[in-house]
Amino acid sequence: MLRPSVTYRVYLGVNMQIAHYLNQFFGGVGAEEHAAMGLEIRDGAVGPGKVLESSLDGARVALTFVCGDNYAVERQDELTAAVLKKLREVNVDLFFAGPCFDAGRYGMAAGAIGRAVQAELGIPVVTAMSEENPGVDLYRDSLYIIDSGTNVTKLRDVVAKMAALGKKLSASEPIGLPAEEGYLRRGWLRDQLVEKKAAIRLVDMLLTKMKGEAFESEMPATSFAPVPIPAAVSDLSKAKVMLITDGGLVPKGNPDRIEGTAATRWGSYNVEGRDDLRAEDYEVSHGGYDTRFVQEDPDRLVPLDAMREMEKNGIIGKLHNEFISTCGRSNPLSNTRRLGREIAEKIKRDGVDAVILTST
Amino acid sequence: MFRTAASVDKVLRQGIRFRQRRDPFSVGWAEREEELMQLTLANHPITDLQFGSPTRLEGTVLIADPAELRRLVLTDGSIIGVDFDIVRPGEPCRAGPVFDIIEPRAKEPGAGTDFPGILGAPFTAGLGTTHVLRGAAVSVLAEISPDLTRSATGRVLEMSGAPIEASDYAALRHLIVIPHTKAGLARQAIEKVYRVAGLRVAVALAQSALNHLAAEQNTFQSVGPGESSHEGLPRVAYIGQIFSRQRKPAVDEPILYGANTDGMLPIMLHPDEWLDGAVVPSLHSWFGGTETYFYQNHPIILDLYRRHHAREINFVGTIATIAGSDNFDRDRHCRAAANLVKWNLQADGAVLSKYGGGLPHADLAETARLLENMGIRTAVMVSDVSRDRRVESALLFNVPEVDAIVYNGGNGTKWQVPRLDRIIAATPEFTELLAGPMTIDAANIVGVTNQQGASRMRAIVY
Numbered sequence: 001m002l003r004p005s006v007t008y009r010v011y012l013g014v015n016m017q018i019a020h021y022l023n024q025f026f027g028g029v030g031a032e033e034h035a036a037m038g039l040e041i042r043d044g045a046v047g048p049g050k051v052l053e054s055s056l057d058g059a060r061v062a063l064t065f066v067c068g069d070n071y072a073v074e075r076q077d078e079l080t081a082a083v084l085k086k087l088r089e090v091n092v093d094l095f096f097a098g099p100c101f102d103a104g105r106y107g108m109a110a111g112a113i114g115r116a117v118q119a120e121l122g123i124p125v126v127t128a129m130s131e132e133n134p135g136v137d138l139y140r141d142s143l144y145i146i147d148s149g150t151n152v153t154k155l156r157d158v159v160a161k162m163a164a165l166g167k168k169l170s171a172s173e174p175i176g177l178p179a180e181e182g183y184l185r186r187g188w189l190r191d192q193l194v195e196k197k198a199a200i201r202l203v204d205m206l207l208t209k210m211k212g213e214a215f216e217s218e219m220p221a222t223s224f225a226p227v228p229i230p231a232a233v234s235d236l237s238k239a240k241v242m243l244i245t246d247g248g249l250v251p252k253g254n255p256d257r258i259e260g261t262a263a264t265r266w267g268s269y270n271v272e273g274r275d276d277l278r279a280e281d282y283e284v285s286h287g288g289y290d291t292r293f294v295q296e297d298p299d300r301l302v303p304l305d306a307m308r309e310m311e312k313n314g315i316i317g318k319l320h321n322e323f324i325s326t327c328g329r330s331n332p333l334s335n336t337r338r339l340g341r342e343i344a345e346k347i348k349r350d351g352v353d354a355v356i357l358t359s360t
Numbered sequence: 361m362f363r364t365a366a367s368v369d370k371v372l373r374q375g376i377r378f379r380q381r382r383d384p385f386s387v388g389w390a391e392r393e394e395e396l397m398q399l400t401l402a403n404h405p406i407t408d409l410q411f412g413s414p415t416r417l418e419g420t421v422l423i424a425d426p427a428e429l430r431r432l433v434l435t436d437g438s439i440i441g442v443d444f445d446i447v448r449p450g451e452p453c454r455a456g457p458v459f460d461i462i463e464p465r466a467k468e469p470g471a472g473t474d475f476p477g478i479l480g481a482p483f484t485a486g487l488g489t490t491h492v493l494r495g496a497a498v499s500v501l502a503e504i505s506p507d508l509t510r511s512a513t514g515r516v517l518e519m520s521g522a523p524i525e526a527s528d529y530a531a532l533r534h535l536i537v538i539p540h541t542k543a544g545l546a547r548q549a550i551e552k553v554y555r556v557a558g559l560r561v562a563v564a565l566a567q568s569a570l571n572h573l574a575a576e577q578n579t580f581q582s583v584g585p586g587e588s589s590h591e592g593l594p595r596v597a598y599i600g601q602i603f604s605r606q607r608k609p610a611v612d613e614p615i616l617y618g619a620n621t622d623g624m625l626p627i628m629l630h631p632d633e634w635l636d637g638a639v640v641p642s643l644h645s646w647f648g649g650t651e652t653y654f655y656q657n658h659p660i661i662l663d664l665y666r667r668h669h670a671r672e673i674n675f676v677g678t679i680a681t682i683a684g685s686d687n688f689d690r691d692r693h694c695r696a697a698a699n700l701v702k703w704n705l706q707a708d709g710a711v712l713s714k715y716g717g718g719l720p721h722a723d724l725a726e727t728a729r730l731l732e733n734m735g736i737r738t739a740v741m742v743s744d745v746s747r748d749r750r751v752e753s754a755l756l757f758n759v760p761e762v763d764a765i766v767y768n769g770g771n772g773t774k775w776q777v778p779r780l781d782r783i784i785a786a787t788p789e790f791t792e793l794l795a796g797p798m799t800i801d802a803a804n805i806v807g808v809t810n811q812q813g814a815s816r817m818r819a820i821v822y
Contacts, residue, residue: 076667187751192771198741199813201661202711202766206739209764210594210709218767222752290607290718332748340365
């Protein structure tokens, strides 16, 4: 949808038009006993929307959506569709939802609707929640969520922050860091030229740390849910075993065009009837290690020769007639999760009992 | 006065003879060495670089004689031809692929060897006076791409437009050296030729300053684990990776005093050794954000010196180490490095930097973890590995003790660079490839994603 820029609209003397989503409580309908109420669309500002208007000079809340918390989570798709339909009929510059504080159902609804409005209509969206609100983890990567804390009496401050951020977004102004704008960290990185060279920042950080003062690491530690160790293979001599590598071994010519960096593809290659991988049949698509030794003898990466021997000696039941290969170099998690899922689906389909993963 | 390679050798041989002389009545070399234990940089600011003859320094204008330099470069039988060019800050021109950038420096006669172990005998670097042509650079271009899985263009020197803000190299006057090697050489042999040619030209240029009075002389204050002048101040060390065994070095690959680092364990270096030619990048690292220029002007070492001079810290020394090829290798190096910092340097804190690609992050974090467990506080600097710009993809280690991390950026920045009429490249193919207009990743502009601490490009979490 093409809309005149805010600057142009201001030039024309048109006020910024806002749409706002509230739950039944902040919409002034009532508390938990009204949580089942369906969507109501009202003209003008309601409750926190009035604060929004006063924070945004010359802006006008054109529409307020009010909906019960239970209805919103139980019929989220329906609600989202109804909001989108209405917004397609009117012309708004900004969409606000909340603040939701620590109200979980409210946060989930605000996040779902906000994400759809932003993605499908291209309208900037700002919401607000406390860090513990379950809506934060689900929507922080797609939305600006102002940190509202849990104290509802701070509503005026929170709405003022939402308004300030919304104004910047609709004017396509650069958005500052979470601490500057008051939003919750979204989990993204962006490059910025800073005044101090890395070397100076490094020594600064160490000296602050040595003094026992608070220092800010430029990257927070990441933690991942532990991967449970699977049950042991009960009888290896009856198991179908498969070789998988992320070392980039591919047949000559790289038929699946597996990229040598951040591969988005993987391939499955037949080795039926072969006891050994010959150098002339394979190449390596991987720029992150010294591939000369694998190129000389591909069994060093995908040990078909050793596995065939184990097969002959009855140590394993059978070697699967294909091996899978991809390139693990510099691969972001959003990508490797998909690759892993696809590969797991395939080996499950193929009835493989155990996998040996070789890496580089 | 310009000196030929032969006259450089003559100077060095004189040094060797002097050292070998056993004359009980004269001042012995050992005493002289003691006297010279501090590095003095004699800085000659360079405001312009021009071609002319002979090679000389006229005030702040450096004149380079292409014929003389050609003769010097062609003493290497693997080089069949060499082209030279000059680029200046702000000129709309582009050069690439850049193999290395070197600051022209030359040792005063008797003060040791330029790039010891590579251009001459492996005497200790960092002693006596070294003349520096500040503001000038020698940049070597390659006839080959660094690594096709990364970029066809390799690293590019951009002298105008938006990228110049992000790279210190855009502010220098570069003598571009384009060696053409004979056919049939292995890749690493070609790279070795590039390395040596660049260093030779840089030294030859700087020798023009030897009989000039320097605009300023900087002598670094004495540092070391036993330095009594800074007692009571926090003892800080630096650990720098100088190679990653993701790749086996060539037999004759010069990295540390001309040695290829194979089989080495972490070693203590005086900070002045880094600054004065003891260490150069590996032959394969020209996509990796490590250039000779920033060993000579090592941002971390210079910042530690600055604070040592300001009596903020006691800079106790440095360790050069390498990233291992497997877990045994890694443990060996990390433990040895940590032990040197603990027992020999007796540091209270250490800053650590990495080399190369992804794998060395593991060595960096493990060394820091060991130090933290020894009670030595650490801060580490890593390169940007998040290709999807998500925080979850940003670190290659998950070590609770390693909690002070400086994060270089670059993976999220691309520049639109215009078509330029002046493209400097080794081959017509590269000239066409680099002509533009094109979109170029930040990492492919030389200097932007430097791993020696020179980068101002930061990936910020939001």
